[in-house]
Amino acid sequence: AVYFFSLFPVLYFSGKWSLINNSKLLRISNKLLAIAFYSIYIIIALLLSFYTPKGKEHIVIFINILIFFSFTVAAVFAKPYKDNLNYLALSIVCIMVALVWFELDKYRVLCNPDSYFQPHSFWNLFIALSGFYFYVYIRSEGMKATIEIKMHSV
Template identity: 30%
Template sequence: MKNQFRQLTFRSATYTLAMIAVFFLLNTTLTGHIWEGMTVSKSALTGEYCEFNDVGNFFHQSVNTYSNLVYFFFGIFICQLALNDHKNQPTVFQNRIQQFPLLSLLMGVCLIYLSVGSAFFHASLTWIGQRVDMNGTYGVSVTLLIIALYHVFHRINLSESAKRVFIGIVILLILSFYEIHLLIPSSILLPTLILTTWVLITINYFQFRRERSIWLAISSIVLIVVALKIRALDVQKIGCDPHSLYQGHSVWHLLAGLSSFLSYAFFRFTPSSSTLSPP
């Protein structure tokens, strides 16, 4: 089991290193002129983040752009889990989410989508980039909420065809957030999604204490709280150095990505997971 976990980690790291190479190649061969003519985002106009906006570079904010690859790493990891779960079906030892590989695949794809969308935004600091970034954020948040709902209402079983329809509906819901987030401020909408997910995680923990790791749950919530605080400090320009390799918003990316993965792991890695267990 540990060998499988290491293999998935190695493959995910390899793909991520390849993406770092792609990012480096783009940033060294292209210039910031490619973004000219596109509407600048409000955050760029107000200088929302600490990192210096170097409009001459293809990546206007290099550190904040590269740090999004943490989402890519976890997205690739979860996609591989989904493919493994699909290959191992049907297995009586599979837990509820292992029996629904499409749901894991959606989680992985949403993380990759967020990685690309947020990198696009910090590279260009454009209005459309910010919209894609936020839609990726809501994609991950909505998918985690759906995973939690799926486990809390564990008595509901879906056929394979119903699962495909269900995933299609969730994808349409995620895409609808392109418009929804223009109507409801993210300062209200995003915390509401996160808190609702955590209420459901708490309920599910008490439903299945023997099959859930409280440490995964606690670690995830501590990381997201710390991440939100660091993000706020970055916006407030506290301890800010625009030219430093340390950027608070990039740390937000790292911690938020890890927190999302741990929330997923809370459901995926259980004593009944015979096909792959964490070390």
């Protein structure tokens, strides 16, 4: 599940970056691009799930997150206009906080079997928040950063 979750932003921004830099891809229909995108996503995630050597999972996840950051920077700064980046920033902050809890969980720091609060649960919480903010960012792309509320007088 971690591979599927950490790989989606990488493929999203790599696809977005390649569309910005390769105008020939824009001529392909959206349906074909979506099929290609999800096919590549599923194939890579399954390969990572089944062929990552035992004990190297943490490194693969960390590399996925670093690639996510690099494609995020490339895709965001390559665009002529800026989207609402607040949600993307919140997603990145949540990933960074999740990585801290991920490392604490890996080395069993603060792991008390009698406690309700475990590093692994905080890792799951913050990675889920990151996914939520990333979803809201994708959903808000193309919208203005501020929302105007017009009040009509009666």
